[in-house]
Amino acid sequence: MTETAVQPPAWTPDQPIVAIREVRKAFGELEVLTDVSFDVMKGEVVCIIGPSGSGKSTLLRCINALIPINSGSIQVEGQEVHSPHLDKLALRRKVGMVFQQYNLFPHKTALQNVMMAPVHVLKEDKAEVEARAYRLIRKVRLEGKENAYPGELSGGQQQRVAIARSLAMNPDIMLFDEVTAALDPETVKEVLVTIKDLAAEGMTCMLVTHEMGFAREIADHIYFTDRGIIVEHGPPATFFTDAKDPRTREFLSQIL
Amino acid sequence: MKHIPGVTSAPTTDLPVLLPLDRTRARPPEAMMVSRWLAGLPAWTPLPLLALMLLWPLTAEAAYTYGQAVDALWRWLPFLVKSGFLYNVVISFLAMAIGTAAGAALGLAQISQIAAIRRTAWFVTQLFRNSPWLVLLFIVMLALPFELVIGDTIISIPDWTKAVFGLSLPIMANISEIVRGAVQSVPSAQWEASEALAFNRRQILWMIILPQCIKRMIPPWMNWYAILTMATPLCSLLAVEEIVTLSRQAIEAEDNHPELLVPFYSFIMVIFFAYCYPIARLTVRLERKFAVKL
Numbered sequence: 001m002t003e004t005a006v007q008p009p010a011w012t013p014d015q016p017i018v019a020i021r022e023v024r025k026a027f028g029e030l031e032v033l034t035d036v037s038f039d040v041m042k043g044e045v046v047c048i049i050g051p052s053g054s055g056k057s058t059l060l061r062c063i064n065a066l067i068p069i070n071s072g073s074i075q076v077e078g079q080e081v082h083s084p085h086l087d088k089l090a091l092r093r094k095v096g097m098v099f100q101q102y103n104l105f106p107h108k109t110a111l112q113n114v115m116m117a118p119v120h121v122l123k124e125d126k127a128e129v130e131a132r133a134y135r136l137i138r139k140v141r142l143e144g145k146e147n148a149y150p151g152e153l154s155g156g157q158q159q160r161v162a163i164a165r166s167l168a169m170n171p172d173i174m175l176f177d178e179v180t181a182a183l184d185p186e187t188v189k190e191v192l193v194t195i196k197d198l199a200a201e202g203m204t205c206m207l208v209t210h211e212m213g214f215a216r217e218i219a220d221h222i223y224f225t226d227r228g229i230i231v232e233h234g235p236p237a238t239f240f241t242d243a244k245d246p247r248t249r250e251f252l253s254q255i256l
Numbered sequence: 257m258k259h260i261p262g263v264t265s266a267p268t269t270d271l272p273v274l275l276p277l278d279r280t281r282a283r284p285p286e287a288m289m290v291s292r293w294l295a296g297l298p299a300w301t302p303l304p305l306l307a308l309m310l311l312w313p314l315t316a317e318a319a320y321t322y323g324q325a326v327d328a329l330w331r332w333l334p335f336l337v338k339s340g341f342l343y344n345v346v347i348s349f350l351a352m353a354i355g356t357a358a359g360a361a362l363g364l365a366q367i368s369q370i371a372a373i374r375r376t377a378w379f380v381t382q383l384f385r386n387s388p389w390l391v392l393l394f395i396v397m398l399a400l401p402f403e404l405v406i407g408d409t410i411i412s413i414p415d416w417t418k419a420v421f422g423l424s425l426p427i428m429a430n431i432s433e434i435v436r437g438a439v440q441s442v443p444s445a446q447w448e449a450s451e452a453l454a455f456n457r458r459q460i461l462w463m464i465i466l467p468q469c470i471k472r473m474i475p476p477w478m479n480w481y482a483i484l485t486m487a488t489p490l491c492s493l494l495a496v497e498e499i500v501t502l503s504r505q506a507i508e509a510e511d512n513h514p515e516l517l518v519p520f521y522s523f524i525m526v527i528f529f530a531y532c533y534p535i536a537r538l539t540v541r542l543e544r545k546f547a548v549k550l
């Protein structure tokens with residue numbers, strides 16, 4: 001990658017908010033992403049589906065620079081994510097991420113979990129952050145649970161706190177990595193409702209999910225990955241009915 | 257799992273047999289052995305010892321009666337406790353304080369992102385963890401000068417401060433391992449989640465990781481305190497005036513009658529038991545408590 005002192009042209013909302021180009025990622029010998037390219041526009045909801053081990057989580061982790069890529073380019077709001085001059089922390093303020101295992105901080109209450117990053121990372125005023133945290137907790141329908149510790153909450157409740165925690169940073173993009181995969185069927189819905197609300201408000205979302213009904217309902221675009229390659233993509237209307245690639249069809253037949 | 261320098265070694269496979277042996281999570285089985293053993297003893301353990309002290313005269317010579325020996329102990333007892341055992345306690349406090357501070361720093365250095373620091377800290381830790389304590393004590397005793405000359409003031413370094421320093425070295429190394437192990441016992445997902453929230457490494461360590469594992473460090477830390485306290489009589493070999501040294505001097509002052517040995521040394525054992533036993537019980541209780549609520 002060549003590095004110039006020239007600032008990239010300022011990003012405007014009509015350009016892709018996430019632009020992924022020919023990304024290749026390998027863990028040692030293991031090729032996990034091969035030549036992945038696609039764009040996400042602001043306000044779009046993109047679902048990534050595919051068999052386990054096909055590199056979906058890896059792709060999301062590359063987008064907020066949790067792991068480096070081997071080649072290619074990922075731009076978030078016009079900023080090259082894998083440039084050595086990247087301000088990683090600035091990038092991560094723009095990109096929120098929610099994980100399959102919630103990963104709440106077990107020694108902090110729900111409210112503290114939500115408040116921590118804005119107070120200590122963004123150095124925002126504590127009283128303001130607290131008001132926002134209460135609002136977010138209400139938004140994920142957990143009012144009354146502010147002072148509960150993660151250990152006292154159900155999986156679905158913890159996951160919604162995790163979403164609120166991420167939203168407290170006022171991100172432009174949210175990444176969801178199989179956020180309902182560890183939940184009981186009854187609690188899946190409450191988390192999906194929260195995500196749907198977010199999408200309806202215009203949040204740019206990239207979700208890895210196995211909830212096909214949900215993907216069909218919410219996604220603007222669906223990508224199917226298999227062994228690190230995007231083998232098929234399309235809007236939900238055609239993706240589920242008109243899959244061309246045999247791998248997609250096989251996967252869909254198993255899961256639907 | 258995600259690779260964090262110094263914290264996790266990234267597995268390249270999902271097959272458990274091919275994963276690198278996770279040294280970090282497997283706490284060495286002997287780590288808490290002393291406290292478990294001590295806490296496992298019944299509280300009446302010193303009683304047979306006292307009985308032995310009283311039965312001993314049956315086999316003793318008549319020239320110096322056992323009663324006289326016990327009288328001698330009785331006379332010396334306040335002195336042995338106040339000028340002797342208190343010294344052991346002070347030495348153990350100071351060595352623990354220094355060892356804990358240095359060990360915490362060394363443990364954090366062991367998870368530094370800078371490879372040179374990490375390796376050096378690892379080496380220092382292993383060196384002092386695996387050396388016999390007495391050897392360390394002797395090296396410190398001989399390596400440190402007995403006085404410091406700054407300008408024309410002469411500051412003498414008393415032997416007991418050297419002993420404190422010598423004992424703090426193995427404590428430092430073991431605390432270092434406790435800190436490293438505790439930090440690494442926190443799932444790497446916590447690092448990942450914090451990184452995704454734009455915390456920097458220092459914030460993650462101090463605000464998220466360490467607060468989660470501080471409780472886990474307390475029982476092994478107390479375990480090392482008990483071990484340290486029981487090791488303080490080693491200082492007698494370096495003529496530091498702690499309880500064993502003073503007892504020897506007292507026996508000498510009482511004309512070295514062999515009948516004196518059992519009462520005096522039994523007394524030392526009883527007083528150490530009385531001091532360390534409650535600590536061990538508490539350690540084991542805390543360990544159980546913290547193990548449940550992680």
Ligand SMILES: Nc1ncnc2c1ncn2[C@@H]1O[C@H](COP(=O)(O)OP(=O)(O)O)[C@@H](O)[C@H]1O
Binds near residue numbers: 053057266267270
């Ligand atoms: N940190 C890592 N080190 C080595 N291999 C990894 C690492 N993370 C993921 N992998 C491997 O990369 C492949 C893709 O993983 P992942 O992106 O988690 O897939 P998915 O989320 O689609 O199930 C898997 O074979 C996994 O074992």
Ligand SMILES: [Mg+2]
Binds near residue numbers: 056057058177178
């Ligand atoms: Mg995954």
